Amino acid sequence: MNQEQRKYLSLLAEKFPTRQAVCTEIINLAAIMNLPKGTEHFMSDIHGEYDAFLHIMNNCSGVIREKIEMIFADVLNDTEKRALRTLIYYPKEALQRLHSEGRISPKWYRETLRHMIEIARVLSSKYTRSKVRKAMPKEFGYIIDELLHALPDEDGNQLAYHERILDTIVGIQNGDEFIIALSALIKRLAVDHLHIVGDLFDRGADADKIIELLMDYHSLDIQWGNHDVLWMGAAAGNEACIANVVRNNVRYNNIRILESGYGISLRRLQLFAEKTYEGTPAKAMVKAINVMMFKAEGELILRHPEFEMQDRLLLDKVNPEKGTVTIDGVEYAMNTMEFPTVDWSDPYRMTPEEREVMDDLKRSFCQSPQLRRHIEFLYAVGSVYLKMNDNLLFHGCVPLTEDGQMEEVNFFGQFLRGKSYFEFCEKAARLAYNTGEARYVDFMFYLWGGPKSPMCGRVVKTFERSYLDDKASWKEPQDPYYLFLDSEATSRMILREFGLKSDLSHIINGHTPVHASAGENPIKAGGKLIVIDGGFSRAYHKTTGIAGYTLIYNSHGMRIKSHMPFESVERVISENLDIESRANQFEIEPYRVMVGDTDIGKRLAAQIEDLNELLTAYRDGSIPERVE
Ligand SMILES: O=P(O)(O)OC[C@H]1O[C@](O)(COP(=O)(O)O)[C@@H](O)[C@@H]1O
Numbered sequence: 001m002n003q004e005q006r007k008y009l010s011l012l013a014e015k016f017p018t019r020q021a022v023c024t025e026i027i028n029l030a031a032i033m034n035l036p037k038g039t040e041h042f043m044s045d046i047h048g049e050y051d052a053f054l055h056i057m058n059n060c061s062g063v064i065r066e067k068i069e070m071i072f073a074d075v076l077n078d079t080e081k082r083a084l085r086t087l088i089y090y091p092k093e094a095l096q097r098l099h100s101e102g103r104i105s106p107k108w109y110r111e112t113l114r115h116m117i118e119i120a121r122v123l124s125s126k127y128t129r130s131k132v133r134k135a136m137p138k139e140f141g142y143i144i145d146e147l148l149h150a151l152p153d154e155d156g157n158q159l160a161y162h163e164r165i166l167d168t169i170v171g172i173q174n175g176d177e178f179i180i181a182l183s184a185l186i187k188r189l190a191v192d193h194l195h196i197v198g199d200l201f202d203r204g205a206d207a208d209k210i211i212e213l214l215m216d217y218h219s220l221d222i223q224w225g226n227h228d229v230l231w232m233g234a235a236a237g238n239e240a241c242i243a244n245v246v247r248n249n250v251r252y253n254n255i256r257i258l259e260s261g262y263g264i265s266l267r268r269l270q271l272f273a274e275k276t277y278e279g280t281p282a283k284a285m286v287k288a289i290n291v292m293m294f295k296a297e298g299e300l301i302l303r304h305p306e307f308e309m310q311d312r313l314l315l316d317k318v319n320p321e322k323g324t325v326t327i328d329g330v331e332y333a334m335n336t337m338e339f340p341t342v343d344w345s346d347p348y349r350m351t352p353e354e355r356e357v358m359d360d361l362k363r364s365f366c367q368s369p370q371l372r373r374h375i376e377f378l379y380a381v382g383s384v385y386l387k388m389n390d391n392l393l394f395h396g397c398v399p400l401t402e403d404g405q406m407e408e409v410n411f412f413g414q415f416l417r418g419k420s421y422f423e424f425c426e427k428a429a430r431l432a433y434n435t436g437e438a439r440y441v442d443f444m445f446y447l448w449g450g451p452k453s454p455m456c457g458r459v460v461k462t463f464e465r466s467y468l469d470d471k472a473s474w475k476e477p478q479d480p481y482y483l484f485l486d487s488e489a490t491s492r493m494i495l496r497e498f499g500l501k502s503d504l505s506h507i508i509n510g511h512t513p514v515h516a517s518a519g520e521n522p523i524k525a526g527g528k529l530i531v532i533d534g535g536f537s538r539a540y541h542k543t544t545g546i547a548g549y550t551l552i553y554n555s556h557g558m559r560i561k562s563h564m565p566f567e568s569v570e571r572v573i574s575e576n577l578d579i580e581s582r583a584n585q586f587e588i589e590p591y592r593v594m595v596g597d598t599d600i601g602k603r604l605a606a607q608i609e610d611l612n613e614l615l616t617a618y619r620d621g622s623i624p625e626r627v628e
């Protein structure tokens, strides 16, 4: 045993001081390795749609409904099954309604509790008892454990015992609390781990509420999307990011998230806009922030020729006399020439008033305590990409050349491609927020809208979409990555680049809406790549035809669930409606995937190895056991 090993084993010996303690731990770990792997759910592009997201979280992407259908196929009729569903999804609201309608009796409690315990029992079968106990609400932990695991005695008396427990709960009027606790446990057991493959913010109104929900979630990670890094850049004080955030939200009438969600007042912007631009206050604000945005972007792009975004410098291509702009040699008519703050000989300079408005916004974005809390959460659980259980998760793309090779980029003197580029982006994003170093803060804008950004991968044509009516100019050319979505060889090449060589490996992306209604399939590249942006965004439902996907990866394989648009929480509660979801099992594993096959399993195996060494050291006396 060398010095290092001895040091490490001695540390381990503090935790497991006797041979028996080591043996017990080895047995426990080995038992966990032989359980089926926990269920992972993957979602992306939530875009502020809180109600729909809350519903999917509550119905666990439709898994609870499936379990109810399976367990109670012949026991409950359709109406009863629907009522049970609603109760589990929204226990507080449903109980309130049932009470007010006088539909709750001791018998109802007993039956309902029995059904819920049955569901919890089925869902808990693939976890260790200790894990299930940890997942239980404290107050009811002991009693739920009893109800889930008590075995019949010699006289088959388990039933009587259970009935008595339930009678007591109902008798002392603790039924509602117990139902609420069981609902939480059922949801907790249905999803072991959640992945959000980017884009929580913008378009929909309530990203802040979604983040609050996620901050309470038991186990998750996030791969940053372009809209997330946009907000992260804004919180780091990037003016171009700030203007884009304000623009996105003013355009969609989402003032609430800025003003009361994050305490960022738009008052100054509004006053300035009303006195400077024509139209309603809302229209004037959009006009004002648009111009400020193109100015802030222009300054940033001019500071960083290496971003190669000069084609986005369009204010200086406007001909104010003719009311046209020339892009790539084509002259387009502008749909407005209302630019009262633009000095055409120096178009990217902000007027003193614009500067004041921007400084004010910047102070608010950098100082909002609630925004900081949320952004720090995104940093804590998020990353540019994640490798987990042989899958590779990222929001947008790995930039490729036209012939499908890894594209080389050059930022701040470094040549980067594939994995090294992703790691650079990640480090830059962290340095931007943590150190405020100017070039990294500027780089946040590149991550939002750069043609070779892993989160974007498009030429974003906001100028054209704002000021030109000719829609031919709106088309946003994409990185060649998107041309290779169906190439299995390309997906395998990318997976290899990130060190994933297993046949169980997949790429999982968001960012590009899948047009399900037009027959587009989210499963691409011979099953190696899955795009799960189904468009939670209400604004995009018309083109996607659905309201989002959940990818589910459990011990049997992978399935994708497509969710129909969500109506409202009120209708779920009053009519026991649910989101309709369709399931497609597209991959069945050749063998059941156990915890031992997962990343956690690999860590457990390494721990078992260390513990075995400690056992040997105890046996040969090279490390003494502690005598109690
Ligand atoms: O990552 P996403 O959701 O595609 O958002 C980025 C896209 O949004 C746009 O800004 C358009 O926004 P809107 O759909 O809100 O008009 C595009 O220019 C850009 O490509």
Ligand SMILES: [Mn+2]
Pocket (backbone or CB within 6 Å): 199, 225, 226, 227, 395, 455, 510, 511, 512
């Ligand atoms: Mn996106």
